[in-house]
Amino acid sequence: MPLSYKDVTTADLAPLLNASGLWQKMGERFGELKDNYETHVHRALSNGNWQGQARAAHQDSATVTASEYAAAKAEALAVASLLKQAHTELSRLQKTVKDLVADAKAKDFKVDGSGKATYVGFDKLSAQEKQALQHDPDYPRAVADAQQKAQEWTDAIAKAVGAVDEADQSVRRALGRAPGLGGFNAHAEGNLAKAGALEASSTKPDGWKITTTGPGKGFSASGSPSYGKEGRLKAYRDLGHVTAQRSLTDGPADVSVTADAYAGSRATANYGFSNKGAGAAAEMSVGGRAMVEEREDSGFIPFYMRAEGFAGGEAGVTAKATKEEVTVGAKAFAGAKGGVAAGFEFAGIGIGGTAEAWAGAGAEAKWGYMENQKTGKWELDSKAGVAWPFGGALGIEITVDPHKFGKAANHAADAIGEAAGSVKNAVSNWF
Template sequence: MTTDLSALTTAAKRWDGMAKEFHKQEIAYKRDVCGITLGSGWSGLSADVASGRFNVTLKQFQAAQVEAKAVASLLREAHTDFTNIRKKLESTRADAVKAGMAVSEGGVVSCDTTKLGEGERTALHHDPDYQQSVGKAIASWQAEIDRLVKEMCHTDSEVENALTRVVIDSDVSDGTLNGFNGHAHGDIKTYEDEAKREAAQTKPDGWKSEGKTETSGPDAGWSAKGPDWGSGKLGEAEAHADLGSASAEGSLTRGPWKLDGKAEAYAGAKGSVDGSFSKDGIDGSASVFAGGEGSAEGGVNVGPVGVSGKAEGMVGGKADANLGVSKDGLHVGGEAFAGAKGGGEFGADVGGVSAGFTAEGWAGPGAEANFDYGKNAQGVWEWKTSVGLSPALGGEVGFDFSVDPKKVAHTAGDLADAVGHGVSSFGQAISSVF
């Protein structure tokens, strides 16, 4: 009730001023930076690459204006909403006082006995009907004030939600991961509707959706630890210089149907090395990567039957080597590649028995070989092999086969139940004939 709400409109003016300053910078950047790639003095691959990066920055100056104007609009709308609700509260309190009520600074309503005559005071102490009528009046005024306070709290939450969402860069194609929001708007209710849609996981058509997104970068750092003889860790170390990364995943389920998908992207450089030993076996690996990579995958499952696919690509350099020996299997692999490659994989699963095929095309020198056989952490037995070679242009092919004993047993049980129900139904039909 005592907050200076004019601070909101003052801030809104400053945000409008910020948008104007960004507009000035946009003009200067377009003229003095982007413009140098359009003249005749600079041409070729370097000019094309520079132009692409400069255009990303130019669009950020434009997006910053959109975001700043949207924030200004949200602040003005918040000022209007808060002012209107507070006026209603002040008016309701004044009406309650006129009706013989007392309203504390905390919004608590009571009967103002100082305004009662001698007869009314006597009735308040001895007349049950009068006491009941006063109690109803207090409850009615209290409910109206509580409603308005609740409305103010809800509006405050809506404003917070809008100011949180307006600065989120939702456009993954603008060349940045955490840039300005070029699609920002100044409508609090629209952002509230977005939040409600995200909160409603079950759609009207019966599909249930789940999903999440993550972004990070730029970032750089390193870590190292070990040895830890108690756990069998000989040691591990990693270092990274990330330009940025992003990932998203989600699923839709309805009855026996399930659709799921996942996408990831990374740009930067990273490397790691680790080793361990235990009574179950030994493991060791080393890897280094510099460049950019991305992948997208999805699958459809209906009961015990499922199909899946995946596409991925990489531009840069990569090398790794790994070895693992345990009582449950063996893994040996290594890779060295520089250039660009892309490919995909396809697989199918029926009742716990699955098979898949992978293929990649390589543009650049490289070689790779991997062999896996054994049981994974989920108890699934797997057999995988792949080989690739590329003097300049080449590729890789691979095949995998797996058996999930638990899923096979579960599917067999379901099949037996279905056959049993069928036999039972047939028997009941025969009985009905007789």
């Protein structure tokens, strides 16, 4: 939820600076621990008096520990730097908001708790001055001018509050990307402008649009008791996510290519009960996955081809029954899998299939029907697979576009009618 005017003007930013100092001390302490560990533990057994496999194993372990101390120092100092810069930037932007409010008040505009400005200069006039002003031909123009200026102050204050919110989101992204995955981050970025930047997206001269995110982590939980009950939970720690897309026109066909790669861990859960139905799902995964897909819409028989790969572990369960969707499924797998998928559409009916090869242990089964509210299509898909230690999965997807199918049926009926009429005329002429 974006920061409000009240959030910005009442926020105490001093704890940011205090926290920065504590992180700074912690980073320096980690550096001292690293030096102490290397001197009194790591190097103490490097005099050659102890040899053998046990000594080699100890030295390897000690090297890793020393590296973790160094990484902890780098991460702590980076967080300290981010917090200090956050305090400086947020304080500057907060002061901008407060200065605007002070300037507005100096010009007889009152600013309420939501940041809305109202002209109160007329209230300072005496009774006689008010009466004279109300009989002045320019009074309506003066009132309109005051209202316009009040709106300008309100807009300026809202824009300044928005700048604070943007900076706050940048700090959130930066702090979320600082920690490492499964250990300390030796390469934590301490520059707020770099660490807090939005997703990098660029379109190269050859038409490819590249989007990258990560590293980062986050957690969110939400729920709503209105008109039923629903709740969502999401936690993730991303190493990186890269997506490349390109669209082009090849003669009469529109072709799009998408490549996507992700590494990290995610866990999601949600439930919902309302007058539309009920559903619940939970899923978690850790590892890396990649996908490349080509779609071609030739206008006559559109088709798609896709190749996917995954290495890691995943598990999930889904059950949903609403007016638009009925889905049930469960999966659990650890290992590596690769697969291909392809499909086509004709006369509004699409048929696609998936084949996967698995190396690991696990099983998956799902079945679902959905009426896609965005495209208007009816979608039916199912998939089943098992492996121990080798196996695979097969799946099928059927879609029906009622609009396209109806048009195709009408064209077919017209064609049949024309053919029947031609046969009738031919027979009549023959007799």
